Amino acid sequence: MIWLNYRPALVMFTALVVSGWSSGMASAQTQGAAGGAEKKPPAQAMQHNRGPKRLALSNADGAVVTLWKPDLGKRELEPKMGMITLPPTGVDNYHAIVVERDWGDSVDAIVRYEYMRGKPSGESPRKLTSAVKTPVEVVPDPLPREHHRYYSRAEAAFILRYRDQVLANHPVVLQTSNGSSVNGVSDSEGRVVFQIPDDFSDVVPGERDQRGAELSVSTEYQAEGVQYNSVLTAEYRVSPEHWQSKPWGVAVAGIGFVFGGFLTRRIARHKKGGAK
Amino acid sequence: MNPIKNLSVIRKLVQLGAFLLLVYGSALGSFYLADKITGALPALSCAYDMNGSDLCALIPFQHQMDHRLGPVINQGGDILMGLMPTLITLGTFLIFFVVLNKAFCGWICPLGTFQELVQILGQKLGLQRTESVDPGVVQKTRPVKWAILALLVFGFPLMTGLGYLNHDLGDPFCKICPSRILTTLANGDASQLVVDSASTTTIVLTLIADFLFGLMIALALTVRQPFCRICPMLALHAVFRKVGLLRLVKEASPRCGKCGLCAKACPMDIKEIHTEMVKKDVTFEDCTLCGRCVEFCPDKDVLKLKYAMFPVFKADPQYFKVRKKAQSVWEKRTLRSLFSKTKQRGVTEP
Numbered sequence: 001m002i003w004l005n006y007r008p009a010l011v012m013f014t015a016l017v018v019s020g021w022s023s024g025m026a027s028a029q030t031q032g033a034a035g036g037a038e039k040k041p042p043a044q045a046m047q048h049n050r051g052p053k054r055l056a057l058s059n060a061d062g063a064v065v066t067l068w069k070p071d072l073g074k075r076e077l078e079p080k081m082g083m084i085t086l087p088p089t090g091v092d093n094y095h096a097i098v099v100e101r102d103w104g105d106s107v108d109a110i111v112r113y114e115y116m117r118g119k120p121s122g123e124s125p126r127k128l129t130s131a132v133k134t135p136v137e138v139v140p141d142p143l144p145r146e147h148h149r150y151y152s153r154a155e156a157a158f159i160l161r162y163r164d165q166v167l168a169n170h171p172v173v174l175q176t177s178n179g180s181s182v183n184g185v186s187d188s189e190g191r192v193v194f195q196i197p198d199d200f201s202d203v204v205p206g207e208r209d210q211r212g213a214e215l216s217v218s219t220e221y222q223a224e225g226v227q228y229n230s231v232l233t234a235e236y237r238v239s240p241e242h243w244q245s246k247p248w249g250v251a252v253a254g255i256g257f258v259f260g261g262f263l264t265r266r267i268a269r270h271k272k273g274g275a276k
Numbered sequence: 277m278n279p280i281k282n283l284s285v286i287r288k289l290v291q292l293g294a295f296l297l298l299v300y301g302s303a304l305g306s307f308y309l310a311d312k313i314t315g316a317l318p319a320l321s322c323a324y325d326m327n328g329s330d331l332c333a334l335i336p337f338q339h340q341m342d343h344r345l346g347p348v349i350n351q352g353g354d355i356l357m358g359l360m361p362t363l364i365t366l367g368t369f370l371i372f373f374v375v376l377n378k379a380f381c382g383w384i385c386p387l388g389t390f391q392e393l394v395q396i397l398g399q400k401l402g403l404q405r406t407e408s409v410d411p412g413v414v415q416k417t418r419p420v421k422w423a424i425l426a427l428l429v430f431g432f433p434l435m436t437g438l439g440y441l442n443h444d445l446g447d448p449f450c451k452i453c454p455s456r457i458l459t460t461l462a463n464g465d466a467s468q469l470v471v472d473s474a475s476t477t478t479i480v481l482t483l484i485a486d487f488l489f490g491l492m493i494a495l496a497l498t499v500r501q502p503f504c505r506i507c508p509m510l511a512l513h514a515v516f517r518k519v520g521l522l523r524l525v526k527e528a529s530p531r532c533g534k535c536g537l538c539a540k541a542c543p544m545d546i547k548e549i550h551t552e553m554v555k556k557d558v559t560f561e562d563c564t565l566c567g568r569c570v571e572f573c574p575d576k577d578v579l580k581l582k583y584a585m586f587p588v589f590k591a592d593p594q595y596f597k598v599r600k601k602a603q604s605v606w607e608k609r610t611l612r613s614l615f616s617k618t619k620q621r622g623v624t625e626p
Contacts (some may be wrong), residue, residue, distance in 0.1 A: 012484055018474040020442050020444065124511070146308060208474035208475065244471070244473070256490025258490075267499075268404050
């Protein structure tokens with residue numbers, strides 16, 4: 001009997017090592033050639049950008065930039081040369097960067113959530129999204145869960161909020177840095193759902209594409225004689241559906257099912273033979 | 277038999293409750309990882325399931341090997357600091373594990389529940405069941421779960437963190453785990469049942485995962501708990517089973533050598549329950565503390581499920597008689613028998 005045995009497991013481990021090793025070593029060699037005599041292969045984690053995060057900010061004269069920690073602790077940041085550098089806060093999870101500029105009769109605000117690494121904060125991102133950070137906000141509902149992100153083709157939901165009230169039946173626009181624009185209107189609960197446009201150019205079907213682009217969800221609202229212009233910005237990536245095939249997945253699972261059926265029949269026959 | 281007094285019925289109800297909680301529980305406000313119940317559950321509740329209320333301990337272990345310990349070793353840092361997150365996860369795992377021991381497999385695990393439901397389906401469809409897997413096969417299969425734990429949960433992710441393997445092998449067990457496909461499909465999300473052509477590694481991993489998922493369903497129709505036998509969580513449980521408060525205890529009687537009903541009832545085919553005559557603690561490495569062996573033991577107090585010092589369920593000849601009868605009635609009720617009865621009725625009625 002070949003099923004439930006260690007041989008298939010051996011084949012599986014070998015296949016994984018061979019497939020994983022070849023590309024791992026290839027990347028090690030490339031780095032070694034470029035960087036001189038490297039004795040140790042480069043750690044994969046080094047490929048993650050773990051330095052301080054930097055965000056570009058244009059026309060920011062007079063703007064107040066605030067970094068909100070997961071526990072709602074706040075810290076003011078100073079933009080330099082049109083860049084905001086996010087200092088390490090020592091705790092992980094989502095942080096909010098809020099840029100506000102008060103013109104007197106109007107207030108412009110940009111909110112962005114960034115995942116930062118550190119010791120476990122023990123705080124839920126819900127706490128951060130629920131907090132009123134600027135009078136009019138486009139709030140992700142929910143934020144992409146920790147270690148996830150927005151992808152093209154996927155649906156993303158947002159809630160429009162003025163202080164602690166939702167903005168029902170209110171217009172909102174999603175725009176991307178790839179040039180797409182989608183209009184929407186919030187429902188009676190202030191919620192709007194967009195399908196993020198699949199607008200990356202030159203995507204090759206079947207090949208992994210790790211490009212990212214920016215999306216912004218913006219709305220305007222007037223209250224007490226003040227015009228509020230609020231934008232939520234976030235990064236989104238190429239949909240993995242471009243290199244992941246569901247029909248093939250179903251087909252392979254089907255082959256596994258048929259193979260399982262074949263094995264159980266064989267076992268049954270074997271048992272009958274043994275019984276005779 | 278009164279279903280409320282039937283341990284298997286009680287267990288099924290607990291399993292279904294746990295399944296609903298773990299697979300759909302985000303409605304209770306646990307969408308984000310920071311809100312999960314434990315973050316290191318001793319059962320295969322999947323982190324890829326966006327609606328799940330918890331995640332199993334194996335995913336943080338893999339991530340910590342890849343993103344923490346590996347880089348710390350590579351940079352010549354303090355290994356204890358590199359191990360600290362793993363120790364915290366292990367500590368959390370143990371706090372919960374002590375409470376239920378290996379019963380997390382037999383009573384809580386969504387994948388275990390699914391396999392039992394598929395087995396009931398197979399039985400009701402009248403498919404020929406394989407009551408016991410050949411002892412030789414059982415013996416040969418046992419090391420596989422240890423190899424998967426050592427290599428896929430700790431080894432490959434650590435090698436990835438050290439830079440010897442590519443990043444797609446950072447969480448290889450999750451990539452092949454049937455619970456990932458099952459729990460996401462249960463939420464109407466087919467994004468995990470795919471072949472991923474991003475790299476050779478992802479192709480191999482997704483082919484294995486999809487094949488294993490189909491294979492598990494087909495086998496579960498006739499064989500009891502096929503994936504549980506190679507599950508690394510079962511191996512991890514086996515390491516710490518001595519610290520759990522719930523245990524299977526045996527007071528061997530001279531009749532034990534002849535009977536063997538307990539081993540036949542065992543869904544994991546642990547024949548040692550029947551042959552062990554000396555040891556009192558018979559919570560063997562493959563045991564899931566389902567309690568079926570206790571139910572089908574005909575001798576008074578020979579097998580017991582004990583919580584610390586207190587027996588919670590004991591073998592009893594009266595219970596055995598009623599339970600065995602109830603089992604026979606249950607097994608006779610298949611779609612095939614129902615169909616033939618209807619046909620007979622159709623023939624006899626004018």
